[in-house]
Structures are given as C-alpha cells and as structure tokens.
Amino acid sequence: MQRLFPQARDYKTxxxxxxxxxxxxxxxxxxxxxxxxxxxxxxxxxxxxxxxxPRPIGxxxxxxxxxxxxxxxxxxxxxxxxxIVGAYIxxxxxxxxxxxxxxxxxxxxxxxxxxxxxxxxxxxxxxSAEAEAASRVVAFVVKKMLVxxxxxxxxxxx
Amino acid sequence: xxxxxxxQEAAEPDRPQDSSRxxxxxxxxxxxxxxxxxxxxxxxxxxxxxxxxxxxxxxARFSHESAPTNSNVELAGLFLNLRKVWSDDAGDRWIGVGxxxxxxxxxxxxxYQVYLQYKGPLGKWNLRAGHFLLPFGxxxxxDTERLVLQGLEEASxxxxxxxxxxxxxxxxxxxxxxxxTLGVGDRRLLPLDNSRLLTxxxxxxxxxxxxxxxVLAGRLLPxxxxxxxxxxxxxxxxxxxxxxxxxxxxxxxxxxxATEGRAVGGGIVLADYALRPRLELNTRAAYWREESxxxxxxxxxxxxxxSRLYLRVADSQVFGERDSNAFTxxxxxxxxxxF
Numbered sequence: 001m002q003r004l005f006p007q008a009r010d011y012k013t014x015x016x017x018x019x020x021x022x023x024x025x026x027x028x029x030x031x032x033x034x035x036x037x038x039x040x041x042x043x044x045x046x047x048x049x050x051x052x053x054p055r056p057i058g059x060x061x062x063x064x065x066x067x068x069x070x071x072x073x074x075x076x077x078x079x080x081x082x083x084i085v086g087a088y089i090x091x092x093x094x095x096x097x098x099x100x101x102x103x104x105x106x107x108x109x110x111x112x113x114x115x116x117x118x119x120x121x122x123x124x125x126x127x128s129a130e131a132e133a134a135s136r137v138v139a140f141v142v143k144k145m146l147v148x149x150x151x152x153x154x155x156x157x158x
Numbered sequence: 159x160x161x162x163x164x165x166q167e168a169a170e171p172d173r174p175q176d177s178s179r180x181x182x183x184x185x186x187x188x189x190x191x192x193x194x195x196x197x198x199x200x201x202x203x204x205x206x207x208x209x210x211x212x213x214x215x216x217x218a219r220f221s222h223e224s225a226p227t228n229s230n231v232e233l234a235g236l237f238l239n240l241r242k243v244w245s246d247d248a249g250d251r252w253i254g255v256g257x258x259x260x261x262x263x264x265x266x267x268x269x270y271q272v273y274l275q276y277k278g279p280l281g282k283w284n285l286r287a288g289h290f291l292l293p294f295g296x297x298x299x300x301d302t303e304r305l306v307l308q309g310l311e312e313a314s315x316x317x318x319x320x321x322x323x324x325x326x327x328x329x330x331x332x333x334x335x336x337x338x339t340l341g342v343g344d345r346r347l348l349p350l351d352n353s354r355l356l357t358x359x360x361x362x363x364x365x366x367x368x369x370x371x372x373v374l375a376g377r378l379l380p381x382x383x384x385x386x387x388x389x390x391x392x393x394x395x396x397x398x399x400x401x402x403x404x405x406x407x408x409x410x411x412x413x414x415x416a417t418e419g420r421a422v423g424g425g426i427v428l429a430d431y432a433l434r435p436r437l438e439l440n441t442r443a444a445y446w447r448e449e450s451x452x453x454x455x456x457x458x459x460x461x462x463x464x465s466r467l468y469l470r471v472a473d474s475q476v477f478g479e480r481d482s483n484a485f486t487x488x489x490x491x492x493x494x495x496x497f
Contacts, residue, residue, distance in 0.1 A: 001280060002280065008280060009248065009249075009279055009280070010248040010249030010250075010279040010280055011249050011250065011280065012245045012248070012249045012250055013209060013243055013245070013250050014209070015209040015211070015496045017496055017497075035465065036464070036465065037465035037466065040494070040495060040496070041495070041496040048247075048248050048249055053247065054247055054248040054249070066435055067435065068435065069404075069405045069432040069434070069435060070405075070432045070435055070438075091402075093402070093404060093405050093407070093432045094404065094405075095404050095405070097404060101365070
C-alpha cells in the first residue's frame with residue numbers, strides 16, 4: 001500500500017457484493033462480459049492517512065487479467081477523485097514480465113481516470129514490441145478496475 | 159517420506175482406529191466451532207465496520223500405490239473457512255479465521271486454522287492467538303495441504319499447525335514471524351503436559367521472490383503416529399527461497415537440526431512451469447535423512463478448466479529400503495462468497 005501511497009497510515013478492506021444490475025452496468029461500460037469469478041464480489045482497499053484523525057486519502061484495487069502463460073495481476077492506486085496515482089504488476093508469468101513492470105510503461109497510467117481509452121496504440125505505448133499483447137492485457141485490466149471503482153465504489157473515496 | 163496410503167504407521171496420516179477417537183475428534187471440532195461462533199458473533203468494541211467471507215473446497219482423489227498394491231477413491235477433504243474482518247475508522251483491526259476440515263470420507267473432522275488476530279497499522283505488526291500454521295520455511299507462505307505434490311513439513315518438522323500465540327508483520331522489505339505454541343499440533347485433546355515450542359522466520363521479500371531463514375526449537379508431539387503420545391525434543395534451522403522466473407516458479411527449502419539428539423537434515427525443491435495459461439507442469443524432489451525411504455521425486459500436471467476447478471495428476475516415486483510408486487488424480491473445487 002505504501003508503494004502507491006507513501007503517506008498511508010492504514011487501510012480498510014471494503015468488500016462489495018456484485019448484483020446482476022451492477023455486473024450488467026460494468027459489462028456495458030467495458031463492452032465485454034465479465035468472467036464468472038468476477039461476478040461475486042470485489043475488494044477495495046481504502047487507504048487512510050493524514051495528520052490527526054485518519055481520513056481517507058485514496059483507494060487501492062487489484063485485479064488479474066489472462067496473459068499468455070497465466071494471470072497478470074495488476075495493482076492500481078486511485079486518489080479521492082478516481083485518478084490513477086500509480087500502478088504496478090504484482091504477479092506475472094509472461095516472458096515479457098520485465099518489460100511490463102518497467103516504470104516507463106507503468107507511468108503512462110498515472111494521471112488517467114475513467115473516460116480515457118486505455119488502448120495500446122491510441123493513448124498508451126506498448127511496453128516493448130514483443131510485449132504488445134501483454135501490454136493490452138494490463139491496459140484492459142486497469143480500465144476494468146476504473147469501471148469497477150465507478151460502479152461499485154461510487155467513483156471515488158467515500 | 160509422506161505418501162498417500164502408506165502402510166507404515168509411523169508415516170501414516172493419523173486416521174481413527176476406533177469410534178471413541180472419532181467421537182473425541184468430532185467433539186473437539188464442535189468445541190472449536192462453538193468458540194469460532196462466539197468469536198465471530200461478538201465483535202470487539204471499537205469495530206465500526208465488518209466484512210465476512212465464507213470459502214471452502216472439495217478435494218476428491220483417486221490413488222494407486224505399488225508397495226503394497228492398493229487403490230483408493232475417496233473424498234480426501236471438504237473444508238469450510240470463515241474469515242471475518244472488523245475495522246475501525248483507520249483500518250482493518252481484528253481478523254477472525256475459522257476453518258473446519260472433513261477429511262477421508264468424513265472420518266476425520268477437525269479444525270484446520272482457528273485464530274483471532276489484532277492487526278496493527280498497515281499490517282506492520284500483528285498479534286495472532288489460536289491454532290495456526292507454524293511460521294517455518296516454505297510453510298509460512300505456501301500451504302500445500304490440498305496439493306498432490308506436497309511440502310516436506312510432515313517428515314521434517316513432524317508438525318504443521320499448533321496452538322499458541324504469534325507476532326508477525328513486516329518492516330520495509332522484511333517479513334517476520336515469531337510463535338510460541340504448545341507443541342501438540344493437531345492432538346490438542348490429549349491430556350499432555352508439554353513444554354513450549356518456539357518457531358520463527360525472517361524473510362527478505364523482493365519483486366520476484368523471497369528468501370527466508372527459520373528456526374524451530376522445543377518439545378513437540380508429531381502429528382503422525384499410531385495414537386500413542388510420544389513427545390520429542392527437536393530443533394531445526396532452515397533456509398527457504400521462492401523465485402519466479404517468467405513461466406517457472408521455484409520453491410526450495412533446506413533444513414537441518416536434531417531430533418532427540420540425533421542429527422537430521424534434508425530439503426525439498428518444488429518447481430512449477432506454465433505450459434499454457436490453464437496448464438502447468440509440477441515437479442517435486444525431496445530428501446529427508448530420517449526416513450527409511452529418504453529420496454522422493456514427483457511429477458504432475460495441473461489443468462484449470464475454469465477459475466474454481468482444478469484437475470491434477472501426479473506420480474511420485476520414493477527410494478530407499480523399499481522403493482514404491484504412487485499415482486494420484488485429484489479433482490479440486492473451491493468457492494468463496496462474501497456476506
């Protein structure tokens with residue numbers, strides 16, 4: 001958590017159950033169906049910090065996408081407005097893992113929020129020529145998390 | 159060396175030989191469940207939020223052994239796990255975990271882990287009390303209970319879980335854990351006046367892996383056995399490492415020490431290689447000096463047709479005084495639901 005929010009003092013797990021309506025709204029926003037495992041519940045990690053009494057300063061989300069050789073697990077931090085403050089790859093078995101973990105690639109996500117395309121070749125460059133497929137997976141997972149945050153978590157820190 | 163369906167009682171899983179032990183275990187499980195319900199239903203005073211997750215799994219297996227020749231189909235395990243988190247204004251504060259296992263066609267009913275944990279800010283320090291996995295070696299971060307190719311703990315430590323208290327957490331890139339427990343493992347109900355068991359681990363966690371050093375010392379009652387309580391003095395020092403290299407994940411542990419003054423030692427390497435997104439090759443190579451068949455190798459496949467279903471096959475060969483082979487096929491299903 002402190003990797004994305006160095007000023008964090010603590011975090012709270014918020015589990016939101018998925019309803020059929022919420023799942024449908026997410027699928028419509030993404031233009032694709034959710035995996036069965038994504039339709040039960042989702043965890044948000046509300047980060048608290050600040051001097052004096054702890055107050056919410058952001059949210060951390062984690063989600064996995066399907067890479068060529070297994071899951072690519074992505075973690076993002078969002079500020080109170082739902083803007084990305086940072087992203088990193090928590091787990092990957094791809095041959096191009098080093099490329100998609102590189103700061104030059106992940107920094108592209110910072111400052112973006114819902115409404116951006118999150119498309120490799122449009123508003124994002126691939127991590128490398130060989131990592132184009134994995135880069136698309138990461139970009140889509142980040143976009144998916146922003147949609148989850150919007151639909152399930154009110155779009156920002158409560 | 160641990161293997162399914164062994165005819166050597168010293169290495170055989172602790173299965174009830176008579177109905178009184180079954181009743182005793184069932185009574186113990188009921189007692190733990192009552193304690194669990196009390197913990198889960200009585201939130202600490204400062205909690206202002208809570209979340210609960212019920213998860214579980216079904217583990218069905220077919221196994222065939224060569225020496226002696228034996229085939230078996232069973233519901234190896236069914237488990238239910240309840241995890242509850244109470245949070246205050248700042249963050250998650252209390253965590254309650256309770257899991258009960260119904261093993262070997264419901265012949266064994268027992269708690270797996272049942273504990274209450276107080277979590278400090280960002281999890282940098284935590285205090286855990288109850289029945290939990292010991293923080294030693296690979297076991298601290300990789301529980302192979304429901305895998306076909308398993309870790310070495312049953313042979314090398316003699317114990318995997320115990321009852322007591324534990325301090326754990328992290329500072330920077332370092333993870334730490336120190337536990338003081340009773341040393342009776344899963345045999346909590348025996349009227350045994352045992353000394354204490356100390357277990358600890360310190361690990362450095364990098365981006366693609368971690369290395370750890372562990373210690374275990376004290377007097378314990380091994381989990382496996384013929385039912386007669388026989389404590390033993392033992393100490394262990396261990397080193398473990400986990401490394402991800404793209405499609406390959408390698409876990410290794412080397413440890414040594416003494417049991418009743420007798421030097422022991424060995425190690426294990428578990429390597430998994432992703433052949434395809436849903437298909438993985440699993441391998442195991444182990445050596446434990448104390449066993450009559452000290453060498454073991456295993457190879458298997460894990461196929462995951464969908465996110466909650468695992469199909470596994472593995473073949474294990476042990477070498478020593480009497481070589482033998484075991485083949486296992488497993489269907490494993492897991493679920494999780496928040497409420």
